[in-house]
Amino acid sequence: MAAQQESNGITNSESHGDSIDSTVLxxxxxxxxxALAQGLRKAGIKCTVFERIPTRGTRERDWNMGLHxxxxxxxxxxxxxxxxxxxxxxxxxxxxxxxxxTLNFINGATGEHMTGFTFGPFYRLRRSKLRALLSQDLDIKYGKSLSNITYAADGTNVTAHFADGTSATGKMLVGADGARSTTRRLLIGPDLGAINRLPYGATFVQTKFSRERALYLRKFHPLFLGSAHPGNCFAFFGMQDAAEADDPASWTFFFYISWRYSLEEQDATADWTDAQRLQQVKELSKSFxxxxxxxxxxxxxxxxxxYLGLTDWDPGLEGHRWDNHGGRVTMVGDAVHPxxxxxxxxxxHSITDAGKLTAAIKTIMEGVEPxxxxxxxxxxxxxxxxxxxxxVRTSTTNTGMLHDWEKVMKSPVMTAGLNKGVRAG
Known part of the structure; x- marks a missing residue:
């Protein structure tokens, strides 16, 4: 039986195997x-993943990410x-x-090559497909929205409480619940734990085109292309899904423009429809x-x-360090450093967190004092x-630079790229 909790309210507790003592929530x-769950599973450590969406396969926004x-x-x-x-x-x-x-950057107004960043191997991964791959053979409970965390008075375990009235107890709890993390707000409070809004906005489009148009658009780069624009905008263009190599009309493209957008402007347009968002970004695109x-x-x-207003959260700021309750609760990924x-x-960075925490938990499970x-x-x-x-700080600084044309042109990265003729892909 679980040790006495510091607070009440546990109902309909769920069982996860022979013992909670070695389970990671x-x-x-x-x-x-x-990725963390796969690492723990590979190490023979019991874990259960709790997800707020109601069922596997619930449709969510999909995008792609660079893994290098x-x-x-x-x-x-x-x-x-x-x-x-x-x-x-x-x-x-x-x-x-x-x-x-090579990720090439061009002048968004003229098409002139500005610079390029060559590295590799570089994987451009579709989020939904990556999650499907990483979900295999894991214990995932859907429809579980975290509402509270409590800790055993004797320091042995932690309990997650969910909005549906259920709870689960384990040796550790790890918050991997994204940029607007409930875990983070529970650990350090709703104010300090709230996401930090930035004065930039972006509207994202995914769509298909006719064969001729798809082939034309893709010739600019097989997978991805970035640009800075003299109008203080940044833009990205790339593939999202090309399952049928010989059917360009079936390809889905993914592209966006981001721009300076004050918090006041963001608030004033918070209830805009998709059509209004698209019209807004179409106007911006006319100068591209x-x-x-x-x-x-x-x-x-x-x-x-x-549409997304850009955000960040710096874990290094004063007041942002949380109490890990004797090593029983921590966070990873966008929950810590969106x-x-x-x-x-x-x-x-998020995958690196998962790797390092897996190693730490393996050491703990080998048997250590509290x-x-x-x-x-x-x-x-x-x-x-x-x-x-x-x-976080570097990325936010970089975002500010990319939306300020004068800073773009003075940037050592850009001037070095222009002067040295960085290779194009």
Missing amino acids: IIGSGSTGL WGAPVLKGLIPPESWDKIQTVQVDPHVPTKEED TDPWKSAFEWTPDDNPVW MTYQRGQGLN AKQAEIISAFEDEMIARGGEE
């Missing part, structure tokens, strides 16, 4: 939580047969991952070169879109906060 079935320096960590967390399928998770499974690839100009022009006015996405670092568990988890958090916090 993971809140959130995003890429980070699933975090790839070896993911490879170590998942079974070899899963890593062998990583090519199938790419936005275009028919384009082999290169040992080196292709592929953006044509892609937005060819997008039907009733095409679904989604960052702007123009640098493409989020997934790599004080040692707290020390191990605190050391894990120290490294994650330092690494992730620095990236």
Whole structure:
């Protein structure tokens, strides 16, 4: 039986195996939580993932993410047969991952090549396909929205309480529940734990085109392309899904424009419809070169879109360090270091968190005193906060630079790229 809790309200407690003493509770079935669960499963450690969406396969927004320096960590967390399928998770499974690839940046108004960043291997992964791959053979409970966390008075376990009245108890709880993390708000309060809004907005489009238009748009780069614009905008264009290599009309493209957008303007347009959002970004696109100009022009006015105000949360700020209750509760991924996405670092840091926490939990499960568990988890958090916090600050600074044309042109990265003729992909 679980030890006496510090607070009441446990009802309909769920059982997860022979003993709760070795079970890790993971809140959130995003890429980070699933990668952690796979790492624990590989290490023979019991874990259960709790996801707020009601059922497997519930339709959510889908996008794609860059995996590069975090790839070896993911490879170590998942079974070899899963890593062998990583090519199938790419936005275009028919384009082999290169040992080196180049992300090109062009002048969004003229099409002039500005610079390029060559690195590799670089995987452009579709979020929904990655989650499907990482979900295999895991214990995932759906329809579980976290509402509270309580801790055994004797320091032995932790209990997650859900909005449906159920609860689950384990040795540890890990919040992997994204940028607007409930775990984070529960640990440090609703004010300090709230996401930080930034004065930038972005509208995202996914759509298909005719064969001729699809082939035209894709010729700008097989997978992805970025641009800075003199109008203080940033834009991205790439593939989202190309399952049928010989049927360009079936390809789904993914593209967006982001721009300076004050919090006052964001609040004033908070209730805008998809049609209004699309019209707003179509106006911005008129000053762009292709592929953006044509892609937005060819997008039907009733095409679904989604808008996001950019956000971050810096775990290194004063008051942002949480009590891990003797190493019984911690957080990973966007729950700890949600960052702007123009640098493409989020997934790599999140997977790194999962790898490092898996190693820490393995050490704990080998048998340590309670004080040692707290020390191990605190050391894990120290490294994650330092690494992730620095990236949050760097990414936000980078976002500000990319939306300020004068800073773009003075940036050492851009001037070096122009002067040295960085390779194009």
